[in-house]
Amino acid sequence: MEKQEIKAIIEGWNTGVEFLDTRQHLEVIVPGENLHTIAEKLKNSPELQFDFLLDVTAVDWTDRFTMVYHITSSSLHHVIVVKSTITDRENPEIDTLSDLWPTAEFQEREVFDLFGIRFRNHKDLRRLFLDDSWGFPLRKDYTDQNIKELK
Secondary structure, three states: OOHHHHHHHHHOOOOOOEEEEOOOOEEEEOOHHHHHHHHHHHHHOOOOOOOEEEEEEEEEOOOOEEEEEEEEOOOOOOEEEEEEEEOOOOOOEEEOOOOOOOOHHHHHHHHHHHHOOEEEOOOOOOOOOOOOOOOOOOOOOOOOHHHHHHO
16 A cells, blocks of 8 residues: 555544655654554554554654654555654653554563653553663663763
C-alpha cells in the first residue's frame, strides 16, 4: 500500500493527527491523549493491519520528549512511523502500547530506564539495566557523577 493511501485512511478517522511526508515512511504526529486510540485503529484496521511494533524509542529535545514508534504490517508489508510529543519534562508520561503489541513491554521499560518516561497502565514498569541510584543517562541534562569525580 502506498503512503498516500495509508494517509487517506487515517485522515478519515478525524483524530487530529498531522503528517510528515518523508522519503522513506509516512510519519504520523499523534497528540499524546489520542496515542492509544490511534494505535489501536492502526493495528485493528482491516485495510492497514499494522500488526507488529518494530521499535520504540524517545528523543530528548531539551524542552520536550518525542516518542517514536516504527510499526509494520507483516502481511501487507508497509511501515509507518508514529510520533507523539511529551511536554512535561518533570513528570513525562504517555499511555503504554504493550497491551496492543506485547513487544512494547521491554522496549517501554528501556525508554523508562534511560529517559525516565513513564508509561501509564504498563503492567511491569521497572528499570532494566540501571538501579535507582542512576538518573536517566539519555536525557540531555544528565550528568554522570563518576565523571565529575575524575576531573
